[in-house]
Amino acid sequence: MRIAAAVSREATAHPGIEDVDLEAPRPDEVRVRIVAAGICHTDLHCHSGRGMPVPKPIVLGHEGAGVIEEVGAGVTGLARGDHVVISGGSCGVCPSCRSARPTYCRDAMKLAFAGMRADGSSPLSQNGERIAGSFFAQSSFATHVVTPARSAVKVPADLPLHLLGPLGCGIITGAGSVLEALRVRPGQSIVVFGVGSVGLAAIMAARLVGARDVVAVDIDRARLDLATALGATAAIASDEAALGALKEIAPDGFEYSFNTTAAPAVYEMAIACLANEGVAGFVTRPIGEWKANVALLLAGGRKLQGILGGSANPQTFIPLMIDYWRRGLFPFDRLIEPFPFEQIGEAWAACAAGSAIKPVLRMAP
Numbered sequence: 001m002r003i004a005a006a007v008s009r010e011a012t013a014h015p016g017i018e019d020v021d022l023e024a025p026r027p028d029e030v031r032v033r034i035v036a037a038g039i040c041h042t043d044l045h046c047h048s049g050r051g052m053p054v055p056k057p058i059v060l061g062h063e064g065a066g067v068i069e070e071v072g073a074g075v076t077g078l079a080r081g082d083h084v085v086i087s088g089g090s091c092g093v094c095p096s097c098r099s100a101r102p103t104y105c106r107d108a109m110k111l112a113f114a115g116m117r118a119d120g121s122s123p124l125s126q127n128g129e130r131i132a133g134s135f136f137a138q139s140s141f142a143t144h145v146v147t148p149a150r151s152a153v154k155v156p157a158d159l160p161l162h163l164l165g166p167l168g169c170g171i172i173t174g175a176g177s178v179l180e181a182l183r184v185r186p187g188q189s190i191v192v193f194g195v196g197s198v199g200l201a202a203i204m205a206a207r208l209v210g211a212r213d214v215v216a217v218d219i220d221r222a223r224l225d226l227a228t229a230l231g232a233t234a235a236i237a238s239d240e241a242a243l244g245a246l247k248e249i250a251p252d253g254f255e256y257s258f259n260t261t262a263a264p265a266v267y268e269m270a271i272a273c274l275a276n277e278g279v280a281g282f283v284t285r286p287i288g289e290w291k292a293n294v295a296l297l298l299a300g301g302r303k304l305q306g307i308l309g310g311s312a313n314p315q316t317f318i319p320l321m322i323d324y325w326r327r328g329l330f331p332f333d334r335l336i337e338p339f340p341f342e343q344i345g346e347a348w349a350a351c352a353a354g355s356a357i358k359p360v361l362r363m364a365p
């Protein structure tokens with residue numbers, strides 16, 4: 001079928017909307033009419049070529065939410081009309097998939113960034129010419145996608161779908177890191193470095209679980225204010241004095257730190273602020289030279305822990321976050337700023353500049 005999709009081409013400032021052809025769903029896939037899709041920094045980096053290499057032209061987008069229009073012949077458990085949030089791709093049979101840790105699937109990186117299905121095909125083309133698709137098993141900067149049924153998470157039909165897409169990446173990464181990966185417990189302490197959508201979700205989750213000290217560190221004053229409004233117990237400007245300010249709050253160090261930034265100096269601080277046997281979680285690679293201070297890790301029995309997708313299982317964790325939100329315990333909607341699909345250029349710029357915490361493109365009213 002003919003759809004509208006935002007295509008990323010070389011040497012362009014942002015993806016541009018074009019007419020594209022979408023294959024029918026295969027037996028294990030569903031076709032989803034996208035209602036809205038969040039923009040994540042991973043999309044920005046893949047478009048500009050500064051992130052993981054992706055083939056071009058490609059349709060990016062990996063925080064899609066919408067309504068199932070067609071189910072493949074072999075799909076069970078999903079039906080036409082179901083509302084879904086789409087998470088990343090996973091194989092379903094490797095050890096990580098079998099233990100409900102699909103973000104560590106042995107094929108996860110390929111299914112995210114290769115611009116194709118597992119068998120090498122792309123569901124997208126334009127007048128017979130291949131367009132890379134299946135980005136994070138979806139390519140949701142489009143009016144429609146086909147996605148594996150196992151990547152579609154059914155959500156209640158009475159919820160505002162245009163808010164839910166970011167639950168599939170940014171929000172699950174922050175909340176899952178605190179609740180599933182680090183497993184912060186009541187009365188414990190955590191420092192969150194970088195309070196964009198991932199860091200703010202982590203702060204809300206830390207408060208939800210009853211952490212005592214939840215400290216936000218960022219360069220942006222407005223974001224620190226929002227972090228405080230969402231439950232941070234202290235907010236600290238990210239500068240040379242930050243480590244000293246953290247030591248004042250917790251002279252013996254914090255049980256956890258959570259680093260959402262790529263700055264080598266922040267990686268350093270995220271370990272230096274830890275108590276003995278503390279854990280430093282991180283979600284992206286440092287940009288630039290950085291070597292972990294192994295002596296500091298060793299001397300205090302500290303750990304450095306990589307985390308993808310919050311280590312969470314989207315099929316169970318997305319419904320859990322929705323449930324917390326309904327009870328007023330997890331107001332992730334405050335991070336979201338909607339833009340009409342046609343204004344993808346403005347939304348892209350707002351994401352890059354940080355003026356919108358979580359821009360979301362709305363394909364349908």
Ligand SMILES: [Zn+2]
Nearest residue numbers: 040042169170
């Ligand atoms: Zn993302």
Ligand SMILES: [Zn+2]
Nearest residue numbers: 091094097105
């Ligand atoms: Zn797998």
